[in-house]
Amino acid sequence: EAEVAQSPRYKITEKSQAVAFWCDPISGHATLYWYRQILGQGPELLVQFQDESVVDDSQLPKDRFSAERLKGVDSTLKIQPAELGDSAMYLCASSPTRSGANVLTFGAGSRLTVL
């Protein structure tokens, strides 16, 4: 069964350091999403890509967060500098097309702890 790959699974960093997460969606999935899930809460959308273009990044804290999907395949989410409040699970998901009936498939996530 096809999966969304994410790395690293766990990351511990000190505040003010830079951190990066990588996501490889299911082959052929044009739409890619990054979510942030704070412990005990539901995931919240940070950014959505359609191929290599950003569809929506209105919830991305652009002073410290950046995301790219240069060739329309895999994607990187970067935080610089990390703050204590960034500790969370970062989830990547992909979907074949922009259809309400299509399912989003999630990766296992990258858990960030900022000390």
Add this chain to the structure above:
Amino acid sequence: GDSVTQMEGPVTLSEEAFLTINCTYTATGYPSLFWYVQYPGEGLQLLLKATKADDKGSNKGFEATYRKETTSFHLEKGSVQVSDSAVYFCALRLLGGGADGLTFGKGTHLIIQP
């Protein structure tokens, strides 16, 4: 804006009990509705979905019916098992000109005791 409201947890049940997790939504259009499940330390897995009114999604003994008149999508299972212990998320998805990702509820932690 669009939102999903789920019953607060944790919900603790004995094995073989009947389960209901309530979910209601607010949306400006006609959403598709989903239940996802998250096991400890893992990502989210699709449990079931429904794309139009009166559709019933079902999987692994779980069911939910899309009720447009009450804007609800309650999750049910007739007899729960210890292995059903997890966090359950209700979510909606709307197509529009902008973002069309899932909007999630806060999640309901389900604990099944043997």
